[in-house]
Amino acid sequence: MASFVIEGGHKLHGEIIPQGAxxxxxxxxxxxxxxxxxxxxxxxxxxxxxxxxxxxxxxxxxxxxxxxxxxxxxxxxxxxxxxxxxxxxxxxxxxxxxxxxxxxxxxxxxxxxxxxxxxxxxxxxxxxxxxxxxxxxxxxxxxxxxxxxxxxxxxxxxxxxxxxxxxxxxxxxxxxxxxxxxxxxxxxxxxxxxxxxxxxxxxxxxxxxxxxxxxxxxxxxxxxxxxxxxxxxRVLPDMIEVGSFIGMAAMTGSEITIKNVSYENLGIIPDSFRRLGIRLQQHGDDIFVPCQEHYEIESFIDGSIMTIADAPWPGLTPDLLSVMLVVATQAKGSVLIHQKMFESRLFFVDKLIDMGAQIILCDPHRAVVIGHDRTFRLRGGNMTSPDIRAGIALLIAALDAEGISRIHNIEQIDRGYQYIEQRLSALGARITRIE
Ligand SMILES: CC(=O)N[C@H]1[C@@H](OP(=O)(O)OP(=O)(O)OC[C@H]2O[C@@H](n3ccc(=O)[nH]c3=O)[C@H](O)[C@@H]2O)O[C@H](CO)[C@@H](O)[C@@H]1O
Ligand SMILES: C=C(OP(=O)(O)O)C(=O)O
Known part of the structure; x- marks a missing residue:
């Protein structure tokens, strides 16, 4: 079982090209x-x-x-x-x-x-x-x-x-x-x-x-x-990778351009991140995520707490909810993450709670995240990646956390993200793979 050792707290900067889907x-x-x-x-x-x-x-x-x-x-x-x-x-x-x-x-x-x-x-x-x-x-x-x-x-x-x-x-x-x-x-x-x-x-x-x-x-x-x-x-760019990079940029307060995203095929994904308060701009077929020290989760029009839930296309893909959940931990405001399709995808929040995130796991499908607006940093942790998307979400948390984190079972991340440590290192991340 290979692992990543991540030194958190380094801002990322530059351009990244999504892989094929x-x-x-x-x-x-x-x-x-x-x-x-x-x-x-x-x-x-x-x-x-x-x-x-x-x-x-x-x-x-x-x-x-x-x-x-x-x-x-x-x-x-x-x-x-x-x-x-x-x-x-x-x-x-x-x-x-x-x-x-x-x-x-x-x-x-x-x-x-x-x-x-x-x-x-x-x-x-x-x-x-x-x-x-x-x-x-x-x-x-x-x-x-x-x-x-x-x-x-x-x-x-x-x-x-x-x-x-x-x-x-x-x-x-x-x-x-x-x-x-x-x-x-x-x-x-x-x-x-x-x-x-x-x-x-x-x-x-x-x-x-x-x-x-x-x-x-x-x-x-x-x-x-x-x-x-x-x-x-020719295969389209991977919309889940694009979403993962949007979340990574926001959570780490970094300025990143995601190149050639095939914007018209991203559906509701950009607007879903915007609902978490993340500013992102479409520049031609690129997405520019500016450095944001603070982002505030929107409420629904009637003032009630935001829910982010998955649905079959053109609804929001379930494969991005773990990333959105992790990003919400640093936002201002609260959000209910409702993973309707899969019943065992939210258990990884225990690891985020160990790192200092404020999350209530209501049941296997729903978690309430109380964003603390960066009033304190997550602490580096020692964790095992249970699945591909929890894996990338934990990696994003570790990039932002204070100190060193270790993520084991990164074969789960390798299932879906190519050369991830090299590509993120090129943006300034500190990640080492231990075989
Ligand atoms: C290799 C591949 O392409 N994998 C994707 C594919 O998996 P996969 O095709 O296996 O997923 P399915 O679309 O069959 O269903 C996923 C889950 O959602 C439930 N379900 C599905 C449709 C629906 O209307 N209501 C409902 O409850 C199913 O019971 C199942 O538990 O689609 C999933 C749903 O987007 C993604 O998470 C996976 O990344
Ligand atoms: C659930 C996923 O993959 P798979 O269907 O291959 O397990 C995913 O890509 O998030």
Missing amino acids: KNEVLEVICATLLTDEEVIISNIPNILDVNNLIQLLRDMGVKVKKQNADTYAFRADAVNFDYLESDDFLARCSRLRGSVMLVGPLVARFGRAVISKPGGDKIGRRRLDTHFLGIQKLGADFQYDNQRGTFRILAKRLKGTYMLLDEASVTGTANIVMAAVLAEGKTTIYNAACEPYIQQLCRMLNRMGAHIEGIASNLLTIEGVKTLKGCTH
């Missing part, structure tokens, strides 16, 4: 299985989850060529189904949430798939009903192997149909869309997720020859085609 990359890499032609994807971040998925595809027999630091060519002209039966494949799937999205493309193109329970953050129950019900509706048969803990999915020919998803699941929608593009006839997906990750996937599939309408809405209509062809695709 982790959650989009996981989708579009799986989509390369839908064709035997070459698909070239650029702006791929060098992070653990993505590298694991790329290796998984290689082991499945997909030809993967690294063209430069962030660009890969994928050619799935053959897939080794014997490997899909191996314990090695199943073990690797279970380390990675994104692996569940192999099912849609494999079933659509080859009529079969095997999958173990996928991994990802342990942040509460993470059911797969939406994925399975959707793909079953298209005509696939799911068998659960109790002994091996695997799902075997078989389909002679998928057939388009109407479906109303029980929830707007991000990876569930991606999986069903990837199955439906090669199904016979028309599929209508209502209550589809429409995060930029899904929009990007759909645009890429259309460039491959798919017929998807309704992109960016929660009603997708897909006219199935027989085959798909190759294409090139």
Whole structure:
């Protein structure tokens, strides 16, 4: 288990470029299985989850060529189904949430798939009903192997149909869309997720020859085609990284420019930070966060205490609530952070309380943060990162805290943030990695 040692209290300064979006990359890499032609994807971040998925595809027999630091060519002209039966494949799937999205493309193109329970953050129950019900509706048969803990999915020919998803699941929608593009006839997906990750996937599939309408809405209509062809695709900047850097700048009272953020794809994120009193300016496609000694959380119009809550897109992504919570500890005023989607994502506040933050954990979903307007500094602490976003939130707290902090289990941070200590050190942070 590697650790970061952080000397807090240094202001950051300069420019930072966000990496490509982790959650989009996981989708579009799986989509390369839908064709035997070459698909070239650029702006791929060098992070653990993505590298694991790329290796998984290689082991499945997909030809993967690294063209430069962030660009890969994928050619799935053959897939080794014997490997899909191996314990090695199943073990690797279970380390990675994104692996569940192999099912849609494999079933659509080859009529079969095997999958173990996928991994990802342990942040509460993470059911797969939406994925399975959707793909079953298209005509696939799911068998659960109790002994091996695997799902075997078989389909002679998928057939388009109407479906109303029980929830707007991000990876569930991606999986069903990837199955439906090669199904016979028309599929209508209502209550589809429409995060930029899904929009990007759909645009890429259309460039491959798919017929998807309704992109960016929660009603997708897909006219199935027989085959798909190759294409090139560039991944959007990671909106969660952009939000993490906004929070980092505000909390540490630093002046930072976040370059090339694809502002129009950030949705409600900038305004959500503004509600915490953080001033940020759009300069072309950059975000400039000025040095702010104080920021004050807004109240609602009726004067009641602000609530920041997650919701499916275009609502606020749950993946930024941990960062917003940590930033609120230094604000003036109070806020209720309501993490509706995941039930185990707020427990990390214990560590912030140890550092001196004033937070009441009301229940697993809700925490009230009483900002102390920098009247005293957080103290450096010794902590373990429970999940990717709590990890970055703790790192932000440590950058601002007085003294030395240690964060263990930083593999969680490495899952989603590339070269994070080098990039933050270039802004003036003092971070050392201990292997
Ligand atoms: C690899 C990947 O892309 N991971 C993202 C994806 O995970 P993932 O696709 O696994 O998450 P889902 O969208 O399926 O759902 C996340 C959680 O929210 C709940 N839920 C979802 C929709 C809804 O309308 N109501 C509701 O309560 C689900 O029950 C689940 O517990 O989307 C999540 C929600 O944005 C993000 O946190 C993850 O970073
Ligand atoms: C929850 C997340 O990731 P995953 O779905 O891969 O666990 C995240 O990116 O915040």
